[in-house]
Amino acid sequence: MRFRTKGKETSKTKQSNEQPILSNVETTVDYIKEEFKDSSDLIFRKINVGKRHAYLIYIDGLVDSNRIELHAIEQLFKDLDDQRLDAEMIEEKIVSINSVSESTTLTDTINQILDGNTVLIVDTFDKAIVIDAKGATKRSVGEPDSESVIRGPREGFTEAIRVNTSLIRQKIHSSNLKVLSRKIGTETKTSVAIMYMENLAPPELVKEVLARLDKIEIDGILESGYIEELIEDSPFSFFPQIQNTERPDTAAANLLEGRVCIVVDGTPFVLILPVSFWQFIQASEDYYQRFHISIFLRLLRTVLLFLALLMPAFYVAVTTFHQEMVPTTLLLSIAASREAIPFPVLVEALIMELAFEALREAGIRLPKVIGQAVSILGALVIGQAAVEAGIVSAPMVIVVSLTGIASFTIPRFNMAISIRLLRFPMLILAGTFGLFGVVIGSIVLLTHLCRLRSFGVPYFSPLSPLDWSELKDVFIRVPWWEMDRRPEQFVKENTVRKAKSFKPYSEKKKS
Amino acid sequence: MKQVISSFQLAIFIANLIVSASLITLPQILTQIANQNAWLTPILVTPFLLGLVVLAVGKGNVLQEKLKQHSMMHRLLKVTVGFLLITIYIRDLRAFTDFTMEALLPKTPIVVTMLLISATLYYICAAGLEVISRITLIQFIVFSVIVLSLPLMLTNEINWVNYMPIIQTNMVANLTKSSFELLPWVGEFVVLIMLLENKNCNKSIKKMTIYGVGFGILLLTILVSLNIAVLGQEIVSKTTYPNYRMIQEIHLTDFLDRLDLVIVILWMPVFLSKLCIVLYLIDKTLFQTREDNPTSMFLFPTILTLGILSMALFKTSMVHLRFTFLTWTIIGLVLEIFIFLFILFIRYLPSHNSE
Numbered sequence: 001m002r003f004r005t006k007g008k009e010t011s012k013t014k015q016s017n018e019q020p021i022l023s024n025v026e027t028t029v030d031y032i033k034e035e036f037k038d039s040s041d042l043i044f045r046k047i048n049v050g051k052r053h054a055y056l057i058y059i060d061g062l063v064d065s066n067r068i069e070l071h072a073i074e075q076l077f078k079d080l081d082d083q084r085l086d087a088e089m090i091e092e093k094i095v096s097i098n099s100v101s102e103s104t105t106l107t108d109t110i111n112q113i114l115d116g117n118t119v120l121i122v123d124t125f126d127k128a129i130v131i132d133a134k135g136a137t138k139r140s141v142g143e144p145d146s147e148s149v150i151r152g153p154r155e156g157f158t159e160a161i162r163v164n165t166s167l168i169r170q171k172i173h174s175s176n177l178k179v180l181s182r183k184i185g186t187e188t189k190t191s192v193a194i195m196y197m198e199n200l201a202p203p204e205l206v207k208e209v210l211a212r213l214d215k216i217e218i219d220g221i222l223e224s225g226y227i228e229e230l231i232e233d234s235p236f237s238f239f240p241q242i243q244n245t246e247r248p249d250t251a252a253a254n255l256l257e258g259r260v261c262i263v264v265d266g267t268p269f270v271l272i273l274p275v276s277f278w279q280f281i282q283a284s285e286d287y288y289q290r291f292h293i294s295i296f297l298r299l300l301r302t303v304l305l306f307l308a309l310l311m312p313a314f315y316v317a318v319t320t321f322h323q324e325m326v327p328t329t330l331l332l333s334i335a336a337s338r339e340a341i342p343f344p345v346l347v348e349a350l351i352m353e354l355a356f357e358a359l360r361e362a363g364i365r366l367p368k369v370i371g372q373a374v375s376i377l378g379a380l381v382i383g384q385a386a387v388e389a390g391i392v393s394a395p396m397v398i399v400v401s402l403t404g405i406a407s408f409t410i411p412r413f414n415m416a417i418s419i420r421l422l423r424f425p426m427l428i429l430a431g432t433f434g435l436f437g438v439v440i441g442s443i444v445l446l447t448h449l450c451r452l453r454s455f456g457v458p459y460f461s462p463l464s465p466l467d468w469s470e471l472k473d474v475f476i477r478v479p480w481w482e483m484d485r486r487p488e489q490f491v492k493e494n495t496v497r498k499a500k501s502f503k504p505y506s507e508k509k510k511s
Numbered sequence: 512m513k514q515v516i517s518s519f520q521l522a523i524f525i526a527n528l529i530v531s532a533s534l535i536t537l538p539q540i541l542t543q544i545a546n547q548n549a550w551l552t553p554i555l556v557t558p559f560l561l562g563l564v565v566l567a568v569g570k571g572n573v574l575q576e577k578l579k580q581h582s583m584m585h586r587l588l589k590v591t592v593g594f595l596l597i598t599i600y601i602r603d604l605r606a607f608t609d610f611t612m613e614a615l616l617p618k619t620p621i622v623v624t625m626l627l628i629s630a631t632l633y634y635i636c637a638a639g640l641e642v643i644s645r646i647t648l649i650q651f652i653v654f655s656v657i658v659l660s661l662p663l664m665l666t667n668e669i670n671w672v673n674y675m676p677i678i679q680t681n682m683v684a685n686l687t688k689s690s691f692e693l694l695p696w697v698g699e700f701v702v703l704i705m706l707l708e709n710k711n712c713n714k715s716i717k718k719m720t721i722y723g724v725g726f727g728i729l730l731l732t733i734l735v736s737l738n739i740a741v742l743g744q745e746i747v748s749k750t751t752y753p754n755y756r757m758i759q760e761i762h763l764t765d766f767l768d769r770l771d772l773v774i775v776i777l778w779m780p781v782f783l784s785k786l787c788i789v790l791y792l793i794d795k796t797l798f799q800t801r802e803d804n805p806t807s808m809f810l811f812p813t814i815l816t817l818g819i820l821s822m823a824l825f826k827t828s829m830v831h832l833r834f835t836f837l838t839w840t841i842i843g844l845v846l847e848i849f850i851f852l853f854i855l856f857i858r859y860l861p862s863h864n865s866e
Contacts (some may be wrong), residue, residue: 178646321615325769383543433627435772436615440631441647446780451638464645468517 017267019106020466028053028106035110042113049076050085054122062116064135070101071096071119072131087127090120093365099132111189128237138163144268146413149285150166156246161265163189164248168195168261171252177198180211190221196249199260200486205455209260209273225263233453238421241454243272250284257486264483270432274455278463278474280415281305286477294477302475308406312349313430313438315399319345321434346401346431348392352400355382360404376382462487514640515806516709519850522786524644524649525700525723528729529787531654532603532776533696534754535610540737540836542747545689547674548682549744550736552689553728556697559690560728563698564720567854574858575707575716578816584860588853592702593796595846597697600789601837602831604608604628605821607782609828614755614775622822628783629818634785635792636814639805647784657774658730660757661737664770668760669740692836695843697728701850705792723835751832755855789848 022028029044045056070285074417075094091100103109109128113119116134141163144156157164165179179195189352192213196206212231221227224244232241246268251261254272262271281301286294318325319334327332337493341348359378381399403423410416422445429437452459462470470487473479486495541549559785568574576586608624616624646661662669669794679685700723710716739754741760743854753773790813791806798807825831 029826165724322772325771325772327766433619434615436611436777436779439776440627443631443780443783444634446646446649447635447638447642451642458645461646464649465517465641466645466648 003065008201009192020104020127021109021121021123021126022108023126025053025121028121028128029057031106032057032110043322045073045077047073049090049120049122051483052085052123054120056118056120057113058118059113059116059274062134062136064133065119066135067135068118072133072269075432075470076120085122085426087122087125087129090129091123095120095129095131097131098135101130101132103128103130113193114189114326126233136272141167146247147247147250147284147411149283152285152288153247155248157248157268157270158253159266159268161193161263162406163359164268164270165193166262167248168251168263171248172197172255172366177255180210181195182210184213184216184218184227185218186219188222189222192221192227193256193263195261195263197255199447201260202258205258205274206258206280208455209262212485219336221264221266223267224262224269227262227264227278231457237448237452238418239277239449239459240280240418241275241452242275243275243412244269245272246270247284253284253287259324275459276454276457277449277459280412280471281410284409287480291479295320298474299478301411304406304409305445308371308403308410308416308440309422310426310442311403312353312399312423313426313441314435315395316345316349316427317430317434317438320431334393334395337395340390341393342390344431345394345396349400349427350430352386352396353403353427354394355386356441357420358406399440427452465505516640516644516706518710518715520644520648521703521706521710521716522719522723522726524650524703524706525720526655526727526730527651527781527785528700528703529724529727530658530734532599532606532699533693533731533781535606536733536751536753536832536835537680537693537696538752539754540692541689541735542739542744544692545635545682545685546679546748547739547744548677548679548686549689549747550674550739552688552693552734552852553697553732553735554810555686556690556693556695557693557725557728560697560724561721565717566718566722567701567851567858568717569637569816569858570717572716572730574704575710578704578707580857583616583855584853588857589705590818590852591849591853594756595699595843595850596702596789596793596845598839599702600786600841601788601821602835603782603786603816605624605825605828605831606767606835608751610755613752614772616717617659617855618801622850623662625818625822626814628786629814632783632787632790633811633814634708635783636790636810637806640706640791643784643787646780647788650777650780650784653777655726655730657777658733661733664675665737665741665757666762669737670743670852671740673739673743692840695840695847697731698843698847700724700727701847702789702792702852704850704854705796715763751828755772764844778852787844790817821865 010049022031032042033044041060043056043058043060044059047054047056054076056068058068072095075091075096078094088104091102103112104127109121109130110117112128112130116136118131120131120134122129138160139158141158143154147156155166157165169177173199176198178196178198182192182194183189184192186308194206194209196211209231213227213377216227216230218226218230228240228242228244229235234241243254245254251270251272255261259272259274262273264271281298284295286298319338323331338345343351357383362378367463383401386392387397407416407420410419426441429441431437434438449460450458450464458465459469462474467488469485472482473487484495484497487493543554561638604625608621608628611622611624612619628693639765700720707716734754734757738747738757741757742750742753745758750756755775758771758774759769761770761774763770790810793813794810795805798809798813825834
């Protein structure tokens with residue numbers, strides 16, 4: 001599926017841009033029928049309002065029929081004074097739905113219909129009444145599949161933008177929380193909401209985000225990933241420069257640290273920016289559990305991140321070039337297991353890694369009922385069979401499995417897949433130049449991370465540039481009473497989060 | 512946009528320049544001259560260096576302002592610094608490739624190693640001074656932790672008898688000669704004078720320079736002391752890579768007795784950072800980069816040319832070692848003296864802008 005038409009407008013759209021609503025209702029209806037030719041889901045309900053002909057126009061499936069019947073049609077069927085009947089009277093005194101507005105142009109009317117609103121066009125009126133009675137089938141709020149926790153809120157975003165913004169509003173009851181709206185995509189006209197805290201987010205950041213969003217020229221936005229790729233600083237980098245989350249609490253926490261959230265209609269993944277590398281190894285649960293376990297898990301994740309990236313490369317380098325590094329007993333064991341293997345260690349590692357990736361990809365596509373069982377059995381059977389057939393050695397299976405497990409501990413999936421991809425060039429460097437190649441690869445990677453920026457914020461901060469005071473929430477998570485300041489790389493002015501002297505224990509009584 | 516660095520980053524650069532290259536082969540020549548008292552050499556050199564820093568740099572803010580001017584003296588300073596940087600780069604690159612061949616890749620052609628290093632250095636340098644300073648900081652901190660923990664790791668291997676006799680008849684003469692040998696190596700940090708205009712403010716230049724020099728000398732002293740304590744002056748004076756030989760003696764448990772290559776791969780990025788800053792300064796000093804462009808278009812040809820020179824000028828590693836210990840000592844010392852004098856002229860003479 002490809003959507004890459006940029007900035008093309010149809011001649012039809014151009015013509016009707018400024019055309020006002022015609023006072024003859026039949027002409028207006030004919031125009032709309034022509035516009036929606038061959039669309040059988042568009043309903044035209046003819047009614048009489050007072051003594052005038054009127055039409056209720058809506059798309060079947062997008063509206064709540066009960067609300068239209070009870071709060072619009074039934075009210076309109078009452079005996080109305082035709083002399084004084086006008087649009088304001090219908091809006092203010094007749095239709096009892098909570099959100100009613102007006103539309104004066106045909107284009108806007110058509111857009112309102114496409115948005116799921118119901119439009120009332122009355123003969124002799126020069127405007128259409130837009131009744132907000134949306135009722136499309138929506139997924140209910142449930143626990144997010146990609147970010148489940150043991151402790152913490154179990155609600156997740158859904159595909160409806162208004163549900164998502166309301167979930168964040170339920171977390172932050174502050175008038176400083178602002179929601180700006182945009183529509184992106186010439187055909188999909190996807191609603192996008194930009195949320196930020198006015199007293200925390202730098203104004204220039206919000207301005208930059210809006211500028212980048214406004215520059216997007218595409219015909220369809222179906223997922224927030226489209227926007228992510230279109231607005232990030234370095235789209236060719238392996239590393240994600242924008243975070244995404246399904247959790248409202250994560251989004252709210254990031255808003256409270258001065259970041260901006262982009263909510264996209266049609267997807268439960270909300271974008272958070274700017275972001276630093278270390279955020280991708282933080283889980284929301286780190287802030288809910290006791291800080292002792294959070295520190296342990298953070299350190300474990302950091303170590304496992306390096307293992308996920310470097311373990312296969314290290315194994316290949318050591319067994320190919322630097323066998324003297326391995327203790328003698330272990331070396332003999334590895335040598336014995338590799339005796340019958342016809343491939344060099346590098347080829348063996350590549351075979352196993354590719355098989356593992358294929359298994360992982362297949363596991364996603366299989367139906368959930370059988371997928372898990374098949375992937376586990378496949379891993380066990382294929383691994384065992386490969387070892388017994390003499391294609392790969394047992395230590396290699398262990399190394400690849402441990403690497404896979406290590407990569408699963410990375411909380412953010414988009415970072416995990418970046419690490420997965422980078423493992424391969426590191427393997428090739430290790431197989432060609434040994435530990436020297438691993439060093440070169442690591443330095444290049446570190447340089448890349450140090451030069452990357454996410455909306456102006458250095459990607460590797462607060463480690464680089466080094467800020468000792470900000471490290472308290474990177475490799476460890478200090479207790480909440482110590483986190484009295486917001487991250488200074490995101491919030492420039494209002495950095496105080498809480499009173500500095502607050503401690504959780506009471507003062508000792510003076511004797 | 513002008514690239515800026517902080518005081519702390521400047522101090523780390525200084526310490527890196529002092530220790531990362533010196534630790535490869537320098538302890539050998541120091542021990543050959545001063546025997547078991549070689550560990551005193553860095554300590555003796557320190558007050559002299561600090562005195563030169565105070566005299567030349569002062570508080571730093573005056574020098575920082577004066578360096579922004581243009582005169583014949585400034586041009587002479589730049590050319591001298593550039594020449595010193597080129598010799599440092601060629602010397603260090605060859606030392607690094609020789610060591611890599613010895614320790615890690617004995618069968619890989621040296622030219623391939625040189626090209627790989629050059630490509631990596633180009634990628635890092637092209638990113639600009641701020642990125643170089645950030646990666647240097649991270650890597651040097653890790654390296655410093657390793658060096659500071661070496662005495663603990665080698666506790667079982669230290670033999671205090673190796674320091675005996677502490678006082679000898681020709682001790683003063685030997686220490687003077689070894690100080691003469693060491694001085695141009697630790698005086699390399701004078702090239703960082705060209706970074707003063709990139710420093711984010713004029714405060715604490717003197718203080719951070721002193722800290723950087725002090726910390727670099729401390730690390731070097733620890734390494735030289737451990738070399739003698741663990742290996743003894745007989746082995747150190749005859750081993751080409753005494754520190755590498757020393758870390759092979761680490762024996763924490765039966766399982767953790769081959770940490771030498773782990774330490775080597777933690778040291779290598781630090782050394783490459785040094786090469787990066789030297790290259791960056793060559794490019795900045797000789798090719799006058801614009802503020803909005805971190806590097807010039809001559810960077811890549813420069814890296815390639817210097818890499819080829821490092822291979823072509825020294826037929827074997829022995830020729831390189833002889834150059835390093837004998838020839839470069841004189842070249843480095845003379846150039847550093849000239850640089851020091853130019854700095855004094857620029858700092859103390861009345862300012863004039865001859866453009």
